[in-house]
Amino acid sequence: MNQRIGYIRVSPDNQHLDLQRETLKKAGCRAIYEEAFSGNSRERPKLEQCLRELRAGDSLVVWRLDDLGRSLSDLVMTVESLEQLGVGFESITEQIETTGAAGKVVIHVFAALAEFRRSLIRKQTQPGLAAARARGRAGGRKPKLDDQQVREIEELLSNPDMRVADVARRYGVSRTTIYKYVGVVVPQH
Template identity: 40%
Template sequence: MACIGYARVSTLDQNSDLQHTALKAAGCKKIFTDHGVSGTRASRPELDKMLDHLRDGDEVIVWKLDRLGRNTRNLLALIDDLEGRGVHFRALTEGITTTGSMGRAMLTVMSAFAQLERDQLAERTRAGMAAAAAHGRRAGRREVTAEDRKVRRACELKAQGLKPADIGKIIGASRATVYRYLAMDTG
């Protein structure tokens, strides 16, 4: 029997060190980690590799239940697949394991509550966006036009002979953004 760890972070700038430390302390010799991958996706590169690696009698360990999946249906299907292959599952933070019937029941209940929480958050977000739209506000970044202060300043600096990289340092924008600003110049 091997203890196999799985870690996941949703964005590339997040760090999986906390998960790795906990998984190693739980006895995991091999840890598969997905970086910048949403837990709502059923197929993830490292998760797929881990599933191919697993053998009868192994145990999959995650730091938190939501690291394995954020969609109740997919999570429970994945756990069913593991159990059908003779692989056990354990979530460290929640103290859930599939080795007993009570752990299986708790897993189902907790994943359902996690799904409910995500659904409510999405619903509140949509309601907030609708309320903002009713007051004439739009979600997202505001549109940049040729009349904006930074665009005018970039054009002035370009006329003085500065290079886009230097202009970007002065106005606090990337070189690519400076090129977009300069392309807006109608004068």
């Protein structure tokens, strides 16, 4: 039996679910999962629970597209994973339904736009990185220890009574950083 299952997401400061709930009920949803969280939150337990319940032939129904995805690429990935499971997707407000050809085309356009956006970001980032390298700047974090400090640490550790933990504390770094810079073998416990 194919079922329609609804999912509603609202931000914690906007708890008005009545319109969304009624709309999903009118759309034939037999179960509706509701969740309140901020858009930045990675944890969406109700959505995960909802997705686990869906079977091939079912449809996931949302009130708006942004209920399902935090970003365009997130939305596309979720809808594509539904498609692979044989589950349809419907957004009532945007009138998109992936069980039909027109809805599938819209999702593919969204996927192309998401990929285009990623490509644009890469293209805009590359010249900046190249210019920084030309000026002698390497990417990544600034080194924790300079060459002089590394030489001092090597000299300190040449004393068998000197403990790595004491040297690390003196230079304000972790023992792991000391091991990384001076090649000290990590003691086995």
